[in-house]
Amino acid sequence: MENTNRESVRILAAIYYDINSVCDIRKRVNSKPKDEDTNDYRTACRRASTLVSRAVTQALRHQVSNQRHYDQRLTELTTRLGWKLLSICAHSAAFRQATIRAGVVTWDVLISQLEANRLSIELFARTRNLEWRGPLLKHARHNLPELQKELAPYIKLYDQHPHHFVRIENKAVRMPVYEEFLQMHTDACMFDPREWKSYVEEGDVYDPTQREEEDGNCWICRQSLEFPCSCLPPDVGQLVELVDYPKKGIGVRALANFKEGQILGEFIGEIRHWNYGGDPKYSYLMHDKYFQPVATISPKRYGNWTRFINHSCGSSTKFDTMAIGKRLVVVIRAKRDIMMFEEITVHYGGNYWEGRTCECGSSKCKSRKPESEESPLQIPVDNDQLHDT
Numbered sequence: 001m002e003n004t005n006r007e008s009v010r011i012l013a014a015i016y017y018d019i020n021s022v023c024d025i026r027k028r029v030n031s032k033p034k035d036e037d038t039n040d041y042r043t044a045c046r047r048a049s050t051l052v053s054r055a056v057t058q059a060l061r062h063q064v065s066n067q068r069h070y071d072q073r074l075t076e077l078t079t080r081l082g083w084k085l086l087s088i089c090a091h092s093a094a095f096r097q098a099t100i101r102a103g104v105v106t107w108d109v110l111i112s113q114l115e116a117n118r119l120s121i122e123l124f125a126r127t128r129n130l131e132w133r134g135p136l137l138k139h140a141r142h143n144l145p146e147l148q149k150e151l152a153p154y155i156k157l158y159d160q161h162p163h164h165f166v167r168i169e170n171k172a173v174r175m176p177v178y179e180e181f182l183q184m185h186t187d188a189c190m191f192d193p194r195e196w197k198s199y200v201e202e203g204d205v206y207d208p209t210q211r212e213e214e215d216g217n218c219w220i221c222r223q224s225l226e227f228p229c230s231c232l233p234p235d236v237g238q239l240v241e242l243v244d245y246p247k248k249g250i251g252v253r254a255l256a257n258f259k260e261g262q263i264l265g266e267f268i269g270e271i272r273h274w275n276y277g278g279d280p281k282y283s284y285l286m287h288d289k290y291f292q293p294v295a296t297i298s299p300k301r302y303g304n305w306t307r308f309i310n311h312s313c314g315s316s317t318k319f320d321t322m323a324i325g326k327r328l329v330v331v332i333r334a335k336r337d338i339m340m341f342e343e344i345t346v347h348y349g350g351n352y353w354e355g356r357t358c359e360c361g362s363s364k365c366k367s368r369k370p371e372s373e374e375s376p377l378q379i380p381v382d383n384d385q386l387h388d389t
Ligand SMILES: C[S@@+](CC[C@H](N)C(=O)[O-])C[C@H]1O[C@@H](n2cnc3c(N)ncnc32)[C@H](O)[C@@H]1O
Pocket: 247, 248, 249, 250, 251, 281, 282, 307, 308, 309, 310, 311, 312, 357, 358, 359, 360
């Protein structure tokens, strides 16, 4: 059973990966079309369309008793997942292969997991502008009310960054808001000299995160500053989602497996003076290798997905400061392998939880209540005693 589970999770991870790749190709086709990308994109759409058309043919037959194995699976998909999810998943090569090749048990587990992650997959595809309606539109004229329902007008989600949406279980979606402002996504740290003026007595204000000789060689290409490079920190942000976690608020859920040591992304925000105290919830104090403070990275307004990583006393990642390209950056790095669908967590540091209660649930948790408080003595109560006499 464990192997089957692993296989279905592997397929699921590949489905997210494929959908993201198809959307990336589409973006390239729309901005700088190259023959190779256009062909790849057309092939993905044609294959998705073929699978959906075959499912439509089966749905119109009304007779399922003598269906072939593959067609039975398509019927099961449309009845259990619905036409929208089918059309979304049909864009994934891993999904199309699974409809033919997955073993019976793997298939059953896969379908249950697709059902359990229905909103996650839909949100993932829609915020990346997957053309999932295309394969269905061709069949709008057929008498398939469930399919027609899916073609009703939808709110556009793709004109916003995917990390402007937070999934609340399988039910709803909200936007990340803090101090009444939408927490905007940005791809790079922002330095505004005006914010530093009050901290600097004389001379020019400069960005203290610019890489200097003493920060060492670039962590990626290993070149010294004598050979300037344009390396950027890797980022897996396309393969994570923001989710509301009970008691902790927004957190980050992995939509792929990540390896120990892997850099997951840069901790991005506004570059503020190290004495800046305006962001006690999200900010991180960056130090150089001599433990001298460099700057406070404040992502409360502008930042990327890494600002939403919740704390765990047994965390899966850590903060690291390193020289990459032209800058000194704070990155999030995996301390161990991270599995698909796991919540990504980081340790906020010793002082963060003074006066706050950690709800990480880890056996190493510093806020963990003593045994006696955790399970209060149970006294059986006669229900009648609870009413006024
Ligand atoms: C950097 S933010 C993380 C994202 C945050 N959950 C949100 O909704 O925007 C840090 C805040 O998240 C919440 N948080 C993170 N980890 C937590 C934990 N282990 N237990 C309780 N609350 C946590 C606390 O409110 C904390 O001040």
